[in-house]
Amino acid sequence: xxVLRHGGVSTLAGAVPKxxxxxxxxxxASTWWWLVCGAMVAAELxxxxxxxxxxxxxxxxxxxxxxxxxxxTGQLVVGAxxxxxxxxxWHVRRGRQPPAAEASANRDIHLDVxxxxxxxxxxxxxxxxxxxxxxxxxxRFAGTGDPVPGEHxxxxxxxNRLLLDRAPH
Numbered sequence: 296x297x298v299l300r301h302g303g304v305s306t307l308a309g310a311v312p313k314x315x316x317x318x319x320x321x322x323x324a325s326t327w328w329w330l331v332c333g334a335m336v337a338a339e340l341x342x343x344x345x346x347x348x349x350x351x352x353x354x355x356x357x358x359x360x361x362x363x364x365x366x367x368t369g370q371l372v373v374g375a376x377x378x379x380x381x382x383x384x385w386h387v388r389r390g391r392q393p394p395a396a397e398a399s400a401n402r403d404i405h406l407d408v409x410x411x412x413x414x415x416x417x418x419x420x421x422x423x424x425x426x427x428x429x430x431x432x433x434x435r436f437a438g439t440g441d442p443v444p445g446e447h448x449x450x451x452x453x454x455n456r457l458l459l460d461r462a463p464h
Contacts, residue, residue: 324370328358349385353378400451400458407449412459417442427457434459 332354339347357374365373395401402408407427414423414434421436427449436442437450438460446462 323361324367325358325361328354328361328370328374332358346382346385349381350378352381397451405449405452407452407457410449411462412447412449412457414442414444414447414459416444423459425457425459432457436460 332351335347335351335354339345339351353374353376356377357370360370360373398404400408410427412425412427412434414425417423417436421442423434423436423442425432425434427434433455434447434457435453437458438447440461442459443461447459448462449457450460451458
């Protein structure tokens, strides 16, 4: 809230104070918490650290506690519980997820992973030359057992070489 004080009378104003007038800004605790929250969100956007968003939730909870009239100690406790709890919950959730596939075998990175390929002939060393997406590619067998001609799927991409496995039947 912007308050101009002149001659003992306070008025709300959007005007610039005149010479000799005092210009004061009344910042409540909730305003500070919202600024902390915004700074954490900005830092998360700059760094990509998702945990900062969880801490920003704690700052937002503290701001709401300040709006509700809680003392500073209560605001800190609420922020610590919400922010710390969010970080802990996110950490547990991430721990339960399977690890991400290696980049060469990750379908989110290489759209070729999982695509079908027909192999007409395998060389004794487990390599082959295949036609895939209208071009010739070097391929290597990455499955178990001996490679046999027929339908295969791309399991990974190693540079410009396809790593193939037998297609599931």
